[in-house]
Amino acid sequence: MDKSNAPVMQELGDPDELDSLLGSYVDEIRINPDAVLQGLGGQLKAYQPLLRDHQVKSLFTQRQDALVGFETIVDAGGTARKDKLAADALKEQIQALQWDDRTRKMLMAIHYGYGIGEFLWAREGSLIVPEALKVRRCWNFGFGKDGELRKRTAYGRSEPMPERKFWVVSFGADDDDSPYGLGLAHHLYWPVFLKRNGAKFWSLFLDKFGTPSTVARYPNNARPEEKRTALDAARALRSLGATALPEGFDIQLVEASGGGRGNFEAFLKYWDDAVAKLILGQSGTSTIGPYSGTAGVHNTVRMDIIRSDADLLCESFNSGPAQWLTDWNYPGAAYPRVWRRIPRVEDEKAQIERDTQLWAMGIALKEEAILERYGEGYRRREGALGPQFAEGGRGQFSEQARDDVDVLTDQLDDLAMDAMENLIEPIRNLMSEVDSMEELRDRLLEAYPAMDSKALANLMAQAMGVACLEGMDP
Secondary structure, three states: OOHHHOOOOOOOOOOHHHHHHOOOEEOOEEOOOOHHHHHOOOOHHHHHHHHHOHHHHHHHHHHHHHHHOOOEEEEOOOOOHHHHHHHHHHHHHHHOOOHHHHHHHHOOHHHHOEEEEEEEEEEEOOEEEEEEEEEEOHHHEEEOOOOOEEEEOHHHOEEEOOOOOEEEEEOOOOOOOOOOOOOHHHHHHHHHHHHHHHHHHHHHHHHHHHOOEEEEEOOOOOOHHHHHHHHHHHHHHHHHOOOOOOOOOEEEEEOOOOOOOOOHHHHHHHHHHHHHHHHHOOOHHHOOOOOHHHHHHHOOOOHHHHHHHHHHHHHHHHHOHHHHHHHHHOOOOOOOEEEEOOOOHHHHHHHHHHHHHHHHOOOOOOHHHHHHHHOOOOOOOOOOOOOOOOOOOOOOOOHHHHHHHHHHHHHHHHHHHHHHHHHHHHHHHHHOOOOOHHHHHHHHHHHHHHOOHHHHHHHHHHHHHHHHHHHHOO
């Protein structure tokens, strides 16, 4: 091999050397490179007040609810018995963790950029199981030089955390150089800040232009205590609606005019829509009025965002806790896969149309395929074997086939009458010989040998055949 074209094995894009030169570490924890966060003092907790904004809280809750509303599935990683045992055990373990509630809390990684969940391990017989999963405040943790998790301690220090103890989820980073991710809070900060300040100025605007100003006039030679008396009187009139003045003072209500046309409502609505686009991908679902039709189309939250959130959490869990538990409890087993069943409406419609066409051609799905495509609770109906092909190659019965089925049905009716007569006749004869119901009960078995059951068996066989034909009859 030409050495000049040989692959370079070592990592050359590692930013650690540059970070150390720029002082990007406190103790042994990397500094979060989020520029907005650094302007707020570098404390991730500064993003927490954003969740007090009514728009942010409402829409983020919608995003959480949309995800946890879908079913969690655990698939075995292989077909061996050990693989299935590992998957079954994992399914039971995550159900015991109140999985939807844990998922909801771990989704806060989308807001902050990363999330931390601590597992409390316990022994259950020969197995290691998660006794609890506690989602921690992410700002109490940071990442070291090699991306290892470290917990912040007193006096600006930190200590490394053990491996296979914490489930870490990272969201939104543009590269792999920082493990902190880049949460929605980075993008939400300025829209929320400007909206809050707009609301403050709107309040001042309403105070100034919504009610008249109170003006107290006093003589030019008024003493300081007289000026204070006039000001107190003006304030009292504003708040209480009545006051008493000494002679020589004058109070008037002055209406504001002109210049009072600031459109603060449109300003606040603009930033509310910006928040909705950042969290839900569109603004229609959060708005009443002209947007209400759009809300129905979008079905509360865009499905691609839900799938993205589900993939983020499930892939992180599968590459971490799911593997740890498998290695501990079922060494050598293929790793199970946890995922959320989130249907694609357009794909499901095309799938159903294709399955319907195959059914019309006489091709039936296997039980495994039914389970995979439509989930549990479905099975192929008994005796439905698919239609035969009529002359001309089209998947339908000919009129002659329909007539034959009708004739067979009529014949079965006649046979049924004969068969029942053969069964009932011996009992009818016995009833004419007994004097009481108790004697009929005691002698009923005597009628059994005289009953002709062959006719009934023949009838049932023919009835099943006709039922099968009727099921195939379109």
